[in-house]
Amino acid sequence: MTPLRAPLEIEFDYTRSLGPVLTQFMTALAGRRILGARGADGRVHAPPFEYDPVSAEPPGELTEVGPEGTVVSWSWMPEPLAGQPLAEPFAWALIRLDGADTAMLHAVDAGSPAAMRTGLRVRPRWSATRTGSIRDIACFEPAEGPAAAAAAAEPDGAAEVNAGMTITPVRLHYMHTASPGESFYLRGLAEHRLLGQRCGVCGRVYIPPRGTCPADGVPTHEEVELAESGTVTTFCIVNVGYPGQRVTPPYVAAAVLLDGADIAFQHLVLGCDASEVRMGMRVRAVWGESGTISHFAPTGEPDAPYESYARYL
Ligand SMILES: [Zn+2]
Numbered sequence: 001m002t003p004l005r006a007p008l009e010i011e012f013d014y015t016r017s018l019g020p021v022l023t024q025f026m027t028a029l030a031g032r033r034i035l036g037a038r039g040a041d042g043r044v045h046a047p048p049f050e051y052d053p054v055s056a057e058p059p060g061e062l063t064e065v066g067p068e069g070t071v072v073s074w075s076w077m078p079e080p081l082a083g084q085p086l087a088e089p090f091a092w093a094l095i096r097l098d099g100a101d102t103a104m105l106h107a108v109d110a111g112s113p114a115a116m117r118t119g120l121r122v123r124p125r126w127s128a129t130r131t132g133s134i135r136d137i138a139c140f141e142p143a144e145g146p147a148a149a150a151a152a153a154e155p156d157g158a159a160e161v162n163a164g165m166t167i168t169p170v171r172l173h174y175m176h177t178a179s180p181g182e183s184f185y186l187r188g189l190a191e192h193r194l195l196g197q198r199c200g201v202c203g204r205v206y207i208p209p210r211g212t213c214p215a216d217g218v219p220t221h222e223e224v225e226l227a228e229s230g231t232v233t234t235f236c237i238v239n240v241g242y243p244g245q246r247v248t249p250p251y252v253a254a255a256v257l258l259d260g261a262d263i264a265f266q267h268l269v270l271g272c273d274a275s276e277v278r279m280g281m282r283v284r285a286v287w288g289e290s291g292t293i294s295h296f297a298p299t300g301e302p303d304a305p306y307e308s309y310a311r312y313l
Helices: 019-030 180-190
Strands: 005-017 034-038 063-065 069-077 090-097 104-108 121-126 137-142 165-177 194-198 222-226 229-238 251-258 265-269 282-287 293-298
Touching: 019 034, 069 104, 090 137, 180 194
Parallel strands: 104 137, 265 293
Antiparallel strands: 005 165, 034 063, 069 090, 069 121, 090 104, 121 137, 194 222, 229 251, 229 282, 251 265, 282 293
16 A cells, blocks of 8 residues: 655744844844954954854954955855745855954845855845844845845834844755555544554554564564553643643643553543543543544543553553
């Protein structure tokens, strides 16, 4: 049977503090100034360092550099990716700003690779909006040519500047191909059936099936349908909230050992107060949309004796 394939997307915002030095750097960008830091050896680093590479000391007062600079090295981006500074082909360049001794990485909107060269003089094209982030520089552009339209947008003096914190969107998009065992399991879920595989050597039943027995190292071929009921072997109560959380804390994530299985799997236990969940509690799968288990809920049966699940903890 053909393995299943589906696009998967993992996406989240990474929010963090910029710290004292980069907060000054980003705040200055919102004011259309670029700052660097002078090190113990007299060299000016732009962007500024947080700790001097020579003395390991934090920088003193930051110093303004640029805004024009010189391309030190570059590479052409023929097919820009989503989220990059420009939608049209551009150059990633190391740019040494006037007054600085180190180079910073940014995009150069040169139009074509023929217009790019080491030694090219460039100037920042400021973003029309000011946010207190590196995105306040929309990109750099050749200093000789006419200024692009966006460069004419002057700071409006009333921008929302949230320097001090930065949000980095993280996005990973890929095509996942399920293994034959996983495909078999997923097709079972679509029919509200829980399918595992039994090892022909030790007799253990694995769900989800991995296609091999980790104890014996042999392929597993025998398919087994398992009950929807099982036992909570161990659990934790989630008390911490986070953006995008679908269940309101406190709630329980548990290891559930399905009847007839030899390995527990993680799932939510809902349908009762979190404080009522306990080791040995009997639970049953509650099906959700499109062939998924929404969660497990208590069956009301007497608890399973500890000996019945002790070796699966
Ligand atoms: Zn085995």
